[in-house]
Amino acid sequence: MDNSSSEENIVSPGNSGTENENEEARATVIDLVKLRKLRKGLRLTQAELAALLGIHRTYLVLIEKGKKIPSPRLERQILDFMEKAEHDTLSPQSLWVQSRQPRVSGFGLVQPAAKKTPVVSWAAAGHARAYEDLANQIEETVETDCKDPNAFAIIIEGDSMEPKFYAGDRIIFAPNLEPRNGDVAIVKLSDGRVYFKYYYRTGVEGSKVKLVSENPNYNPMEFDKGEVAFAYPAWEVKRRLRR
Numbered sequence: 001m002d003n004s005s006s007e008e009n010i011v012s013p014g015n016s017g018t019e020n021e022n023e024e025a026r027a028t029v030i031d032l033v034k035l036r037k038l039r040k041g042l043r044l045t046q047a048e049l050a051a052l053l054g055i056h057r058t059y060l061v062l063i064e065k066g067k068k069i070p071s072p073r074l075e076r077q078i079l080d081f082m083e084k085a086e087h088d089t090l091s092p093q094s095l096w097v098q099s100r101q102p103r104v105s106g107f108g109l110v111q112p113a114a115k116k117t118p119v120v121s122w123a124a125a126g127h128a129r130a131y132e133d134l135a136n137q138i139e140e141t142v143e144t145d146c147k148d149p150n151a152f153a154i155i156i157e158g159d160s161m162e163p164k165f166y167a168g169d170r171i172i173f174a175p176n177l178e179p180r181n182g183d184v185a186i187v188k189l190s191d192g193r194v195y196f197k198y199y200y201r202t203g204v205e206g207s208k209v210k211l212v213s214e215n216p217n218y219n220p221m222e223f224d225k226g227e228v229a230f231a232y233p234a235w236e237v238k239r240r241l242r243r
Contacts, residue, residue: 028070056175142172152172206225
């Protein structure tokens with residue numbers, strides 16, 4: 001493969017479009033100050049509560065800040081959580097365990113783990129701003145034992161991670177987990193570029209993100225942490241013998 005070409009099919013960000021008109025037309029009945037207070041009172045992080053609700057952490061952050069209106073179904077889930085938390089029918093220990101299990105129905109009943117996870121193309125990853133944008137771009141499904149309720153897979157392109165990963169591999173990612181140093185991750189920059197690399201936090205207090213290829217023909221890259229739109233760690237790889 002020509003090393004002068006780009007490492008992956010880097011896709012420029014598309015038009016973000018307008019927010020859903022129906023969402024803008026209504027207001028939430030959730031007391032956002034109380035929601036944050038109850039969550040912190042139960043010693044739940046935003047990622048843990050988001051996992052309980054079956055949504056991505058960044059979506060919950062926007063809800064808590066009043067920048068996103070939850071759907072009626074999600075609103076009922078949040079109100080159910082708040083009511084039970086307010087009346088001391090939830091414990092930090094039980095919620096902590098539940099947040100690491102498959103998506104729950106309400107609070108207390110764990111559903112069976114999903115055996116299939118959606119697969120999206122590399123181009124779809126280039127246009128995505130967060131996990132929610134990938135949810136409607138499903139091309140196929142693959143089986144996984146990943147417990148992240150929002151797990152998804154991307155079809156890799158390019159040769160920058162050869163010989164460990166090859167174009168056409170289906171890589172499953174866990175968007176509710178934070179990547180650790182040395183993890184393989186998909187990283188989207190705010191300018192729209194997307195990379196599949198080894199991920200490292202460097203600089204003072206982790207102010208930089210360093211991306212390293214497996215293929216020695218590609219040099220490491222370093223970016224300010226603020227340039228990273230999202231970084232999701234890889235969970236496993238699915239490889240087809242016939243491409």
